[in-house]
């Protein structure tokens with residue numbers, strides 16, 4: 001393996017022990033060197049358009065922003081400096097806040113991910129996932145009462161004393177698989193994707209399934225594919241759109257027969273390396289985005305780096 005996937009390898013020490021150290025947290029929240037990343041409704045505050053970079057607040061601005069949001073998260077530390085994310089989704093528009101008025105360039109990581117430096121994109125993905133989970137867990141899923149911020153934003157506790165359930169950030173695992181038969185690979189297409197885009201098949205785990213069982217089920221459900229051998233795990237990718245972990249596999253099909261389920265896929269077909277290497281990357285045919293694990297599974301196969 002030559003490199004990690006986009007959005008993995010967050011360049012911060014997560015420092016789990018700090019999340020429960022109230023006095024140290026108070027010190028870090030008022031430390032002028034601490035850094036704060038602002039999110040608003042799943043969007044990040046960034047500077048620049050062609051090569052966006054995240055805006056980190058520090059000093060008095062950071063302290064004020066931290067005190068203006070109930071939903072703050074200690075992401076971790078780097079070289080001893082604390083890095084926080086805060087959610088300002090309670091504002092109708094971020095420009096309502098005096099410190100955000102000059103920096104109203106809030107953008108969705110889903111749109112700008114491939115344009116960012118890899119380290120920046122990883123931290124932003126982590127922050128996006130945490131803030132999304134926070135916003136979806138303001139109320140207890142068991143009793144409906146409000147939850148409260150705990151452990152520097154890494155836990156929420158139900159405020160109903162007779163319930164008191166602890167809620168922790170969740171990640172939804174999904175498998176994603178490049179199926180090979182002889183010298184061709186299987187790519188499908190969903191109607192909602194950008195015009196021309198083809199990609200690997202994928203699906204979420206169901207309760208009671210192993211990852212390998214999900215691969216077998218999804219391939220059969222979506223394309224009628226039966227495998228010749230067990231799927232082979234490759235690597236995984238955090239995919240915070242909104243809260244998935246993509247688990248990447250290669251698999252070898254027993255035959256080329258396809259029975260495409262048109263409720264799930266618009267089309268699916270076998271493609272040679274030559275066809276993919278000559279992809280016009282336009283509305284007639286394009287490969288998946290460069291920051292996706294799907295693209296990496298395809299690129300690694302194209303370069304001959306794998307032979308499932």
Ligand SMILES: [Zn+2]
Nearest residue numbers: 140143158163
């Ligand atoms: Zn509850």
